Amino acid sequence: MDRETVWQADAGALADRLRELLTVVRSAEAEIGAVLVEIESRGVQELFGYRSAARLYEHLADVPRAAAVRTVARAHALHPSRSLDAAPSLAPATGTAALTGGLSTPMIDTIITALTAIPPEHRDTAEADLLAFAADNCHKQVAALGARIMAHLDPDGPEPADTEPATPARELSLRRKRTGTWELSGRFDDETGTRASALLDALAERRHADDGPDLRSPQERYGDAFSDAVDLALDSPELPTQAGERAHVMVAVSLTDLQSGLGTATLGDTGLLSAAEARIHACDCKLIPAVLGSTSEPLDLGRARRLISPGLRRALFLRDRGCAFPGCHRPPRHCQGHHIRHWADGGPTDLTNLVLLCGHHHRLLHRSGWQVRIATDGHPEFLPPRFLDKRRKPRRNNLHQPLPFAA
Ligand SMILES: [Zn+2]
Ligand SMILES: [Zn+2]
Numbered sequence: 001m002d003r004e005t006v007w008q009a010d011a012g013a014l015a016d017r018l019r020e021l022l023t024v025v026r027s028a029e030a031e032i033g034a035v036l037v038e039i040e041s042r043g044v045q046e047l048f049g050y051r052s053a054a055r056l057y058e059h060l061a062d063v064p065r066a067a068a069v070r071t072v073a074r075a076h077a078l079h080p081s082r083s084l085d086a087a088p089s090l091a092p093a094t095g096t097a098a099l100t101g102g103l104s105t106p107m108i109d110t111i112i113t114a115l116t117a118i119p120p121e122h123r124d125t126a127e128a129d130l131l132a133f134a135a136d137n138c139h140k141q142v143a144a145l146g147a148r149i150m151a152h153l154d155p156d157g158p159e160p161a162d163t164e165p166a167t168p169a170r171e172l173s174l175r176r177k178r179t180g181t182w183e184l185s186g187r188f189d190d191e192t193g194t195r196a197s198a199l200l201d202a203l204a205e206r207r208h209a210d211d212g213p214d215l216r217s218p219q220e221r222y223g224d225a226f227s228d229a230v231d232l233a234l235d236s237p238e239l240p241t242q243a244g245e246r247a248h249v250m251v252a253v254s255l256t257d258l259q260s261g262l263g264t265a266t267l268g269d270t271g272l273l274s275a276a277e278a279r280i281h282a283c284d285c286k287l288i289p290a291v292l293g294s295t296s297e298p299l300d301l302g303r304a305r306r307l308i309s310p311g312l313r314r315a316l317f318l319r320d321r322g323c324a325f326p327g328c329h330r331p332p333r334h335c336q337g338h339h340i341r342h343w344a345d346g347g348p349t350d351l352t353n354l355v356l357l358c359g360h361h362h363r364l365l366h367r368s369g370w371q372v373r374i375a376t377d378g379h380p381e382f383l384p385p386r387f388l389d390k391r392r393k394p395r396r397n398n399l400h401q402p403l404p405f406a407a
Contacts, residue, residue, distance in 0.1 A: 027101030033075030034099065040072075041083035074105075077112045091115050093127050097134075107139040114146025122153055180271060184226075200225045203334075207360065209327035210384070210395055228334060228359060235333070252290040253278045258344045280366045282344065284308065284336040291344070306343040308354065313337065320356035321400035324372075324380045325365075329399050330358035338362050340372055355380040 001009070001017055009017070040053040050056040053075075058068035078095030080088065089095065094111050097103055103111075111130050118126045126149050134142050172186035188196065203225035207214040216224065233239065250268060257263035257275035265278035308316070316337055323330040335356040341347030355372050357365060364370060369385025373394075381394035 022104075023101035025101075026103060026105075027099055029105070030078065030095070030098035030101070030103075033071065034079045034095070036072055036075045037079040037081050041081045041086060074108060074112065077115075078108065090123070091127055093124075093131060097131055103134065104139065107134055107142060110139040110143045110146065114143065114149070117146070117150050118153065122149075176271070199229055203228045207328065209325055209361070210382075224360065231359065232333065250290055251278050251281060252292060253282070254292045255344065258282065258291060259342075276366070279342065279344070280363055282306075283339050283342060283362070283366070306339075306349055308337045308349060312349070312351070312354070315351055316354055316356050319351065319378070320380065322356065322397075323358035323361055324355050324382075324397050325357060325361035326382055326395040326397045327399065328358055328361055328397060330361075332356060334358050336362050338365060338372070340374070351378075 006014070006017075036053045036057060039047060039056070044050050044053050044056055048056050050059070052072070054065070054068045054072040057063070057071060058065050061068065063071075076086075077090040078092070078098055080092055080095075091108075091112055094103065094108060098108055111127070111134065114130060115123050115127055126146075129149065130142055130146060133145050137145075170186070170188050170192055172184070174182060174184050176182050200222055204218075204221040206216075206221070214221075251265050251273070253265035253275055254263065257265065258279055261274075261276040261279050263275040264272050265275050267273050267278075317332040320332070320335075322328070322332050323335050335358050337354045338357045339347045339349065340353050340355060343349060347353050352374055355374075365372060369387070371383040372380050373383070375381045375394070379396065381396050383392045383394055386392060
């Protein structure tokens with residue numbers, strides 16, 4: 001219908017046209033589902049390199065991930081797969097009806113939900129009843145029929161399954177907002193919640209150290225604890241790899257910005273952070289730095305020069321036995337290697353230029369008037385800023401007990 005025809009059409013003609021268009025859209029949507037199932041049965045990875053049909057569809061259709069996942073799940077319920085290891089589709093007759101364009105998406109979802117609850121041996125009959133009813137009724141009425149069929153098949157409802165452990169319900173969403181802050185929300189079963197709380201409690205303790213009282217609010221302490229927990233998990237050798245590599249985050253920064261600590265760096269795909277912050281993260285290569293020259297060409301600053309090898313890290317653990325900052329009790333696994341002279345400024349990566357620090361004291365050292373040096377006996381000592389001690393008398397951490405084999 002062109003614009004002129006729309007303007008001249010009467011109410012009946014407009015309604016007819018709407019119905020026609022809906023049929024086209026619905027049948028096209030059903031066909032999209034059938035094509036997705038076919039792609040999946042041939043192997044999405046082999047055909048397109050994507051990990052799943054949902055990922056492919058998310059990109060191809062430019063829809064949110066959740067919508068793509070729903071589309072693919074619906075397609076599986078409707079269209080039989082040719083793949084031998086695929087489960088039979090839940091509602092094949094509904095799939096056939098959907099291809100003719102006769103069923104709305106809510107109707108399809110209602111039928112799928114009803115059939116999911118119905119025992120497999122009754123599904124064929126129930127599907128035929130629901131479809132026949134769907135021809136003349138809206139999806140809400142079909143949902144009511146589904147409930148009636150279910151009640152008829154199983155008048156007592158499901159048996160209380162007190163012998164079977166319940167499948168835990170867990171949800172988590174982590175989203176980046178346009179402002180660059182991230183929002184985390186979720187709901188967990190009691191057991192997971194208790195474990196997470198124990199983990200965060202342990203990491204969120206108030207700090208006792210020579211840099212003054214810990215003035216963070218409980219929320220701030222738990223926020224820092226979460227950040228530490230993420231670092232611990234990322235450092236774990238058990239972490240699954242992605243595409244053959246350990247999970248890591250790239251940060252792109254120019255060499256002049258990295259050296260001066262002025263300017264900005266690009267974090268991951270989207271984020272921005274200050275060059276000063278990038279300098280802290282790059283210090284122990286917790287973020288993989290891509291250092292760029294003046295025309296944004298990547299500079300090879302030599303991984304060997306900046307990366308702390310496992311052997312060197314062990315030596316650092318043995319010498320410092322934890323965060324070396326005076327009064328800090330954090331154990332080695334919570335710590336990062338700080339280059340006393342930053343590798344970007346030509347500092348070497350060896351014991352004479354490295355000191356073990358927890359995340360908090362690492363930041364403090366990069367930002368404040370505290371200084372660290374390796375004393376003549378080979379151990380790190382810290383010079384307080386002048387506002388704390390006019391004479392700047394060096395201080396050491398004596399909290400970490402010597403390891404029995406490293407006396
Ligand atoms: Zn550092
Ligand atoms: Zn510390």
